[in-house]
Amino acid sequence: MSSRFRVGARTDVGKVREGNEDGFMARDPLFAVADGMGGHRGGEVASKLALDTLKKAADRSQALPEVVKEANRVVYRKAAADRALAGMGTTLTAILADGEHLRLAHVGDSRAYLVRDGELQRITKDHTVVERMVEEGRITAEEAEIHPQRSILTRALGVEEEVQIDQATIEAHPGDRIVLCSDGLTGMIGEARILDLLDRHEDPQSASDALVDAANEAGGLDNVTVVVIDVVDGDGTGVAAPPAASRRRLPSFVLRVLVPLVLLIAALVSIKQLFIDNQWFVGESNGNVAVFRGIPARPLGLDLATLVEETQVPVASVVTIPAYRDVAEGITASSEEDARAIVAQMEADLAARAAVVPP
Ligand code: MG
Numbered sequence: 001m002s003s004r005f006r007v008g009a010r011t012d013v014g015k016v017r018e019g020n021e022d023g024f025m026a027r028d029p030l031f032a033v034a035d036g037m038g039g040h041r042g043g044e045v046a047s048k049l050a051l052d053t054l055k056k057a058a059d060r061s062q063a064l065p066e067v068v069k070e071a072n073r074v075v076y077r078k079a080a081a082d083r084a085l086a087g088m089g090t091t092l093t094a095i096l097a098d099g100e101h102l103r104l105a106h107v108g109d110s111r112a113y114l115v116r117d118g119e120l121q122r123i124t125k126d127h128t129v130v131e132r133m134v135e136e137g138r139i140t141a142e143e144a145e146i147h148p149q150r151s152i153l154t155r156a157l158g159v160e161e162e163v164q165i166d167q168a169t170i171e172a173h174p175g176d177r178i179v180l181c182s183d184g185l186t187g188m189i190g191e192a193r194i195l196d197l198l199d200r201h202e203d204p205q206s207a208s209d210a211l212v213d214a215a216n217e218a219g220g221l222d223n224v225t226v227v228v229i230d231v232v233d234g235d236g237t238g239v240a241a242p243p244a245a246s247r248r249r250l251p252s253f254v255l256r257v258l259v260p261l262v263l264l265i266a267a268l269v270s271i272k273q274l275f276i277d278n279q280w281f282v283g284e285s286n287g288n289v290a291v292f293r294g295i296p297a298r299p300l301g302l303d304l305a306t307l308v309e310e311t312q313v314p315v316a317s318v319v320t321i322p323a324y325r326d327v328a329e330g331i332t333a334s335s336e337e338d339a340r341a342i343v344a345q346m347e348a349d350l351a352a353r354a355a356v357v358p359p
Contacts, residue, residue: 007230031094038089057071113194188220188221289311
């Protein structure tokens with residue numbers, strides 16, 4: 001018997017952002033959430049491009065990891081070809097139904113959850129700096145959920161030519177409910193509340209709506225996207241009875257042991273491909289303006305930046321120009337070239353001002 005699904009989905013701009021850089025796909029056999037980032041319109045382009053590529057490749061019946069790799073290449077090339085889109089990327093959490101098997105591929109900090117036997121189990125790992133700190137025992141999972149730097153990614157689609165993809169297979173049972181969501185949901189409401197809302201709404205569309213509404217009521221600080229997939233019986237007309245206990249043993253082992261193990265191995269392999277190595281910013285070193293590789297934030301004192309060049313331009317004079325007021329905290333750049341262009345602009349602005357200010 002092949003599994004069939006009842007599906008609900010919704011994406012919303014939220015209460016604060018001007019545009020929606022999230023996107024989703026929710027048509028059997030392909031379900032996905034993508035949360036784009038980077039620049040003025042880069043985020044929107046990245047998530048849309050990734051989902052479009054995913055759909056095209058899935059239509060050709062390619063295996064999911066190949067499809068995701070292809071999406072990575074398409075976003076990467078587009079970012080390299082268009083200066084306005086440089087540095088863009090996207091998360092991608094996707095499920096491709098393959099008979100009773102649900103193939104999962106995941107990059108970034110969107111999430112997949114499985115609700116089975118009334119329990120909510122997270123089946124993806126966030127590729128974030130904060131999640132790494134949890135693994136290293138530096139902070140607790142509870143602290144991670146509310147950490148101010150929780151959205152700094154260590155991995156994203158379209159940022160490098162090749163991407164490491166977490167993969168897993170879920171054996172779908174009638175009665176299972178799978179939830180894909182962007183961090184605009186999990187950043188705003190906790191897992192207990194998510195499970196509570198899922199319990200209250202049997203219809204997957206009203207469950208999706210309730211989750212998005214709850215995220216917005218909690219502040220709606222980010223774009224929020226939810227896809228709810230209910231596994232029903234073969235003809236798709238109703239929810240089947242829960243599977244017998246004997247049938248549950250294998251999937252439970254797969255979920256509790258094999259899936260975390262596969263995700264852990266994939267994470268270890270990818271640690272060298274840290275997303276932060278592709279980040280640049282202009283900041284301060286010894287009182288002078290300097291170019292750094294990395295990110296200016298220092299979550300829990302963890303230094304994520306490497307000094308590349310200290311200039312002769314004093315920060316004290318640069319900060320008198322309003323546009324560069326925050327240079328000490330770091331001005332992010334899309335590339336080394338971009339960072340150096342920012343420094344050159346600072347020098348030009350200082351020179352221009354010196355020329356007009358009377359002695
Ligand atoms: Mg987001």
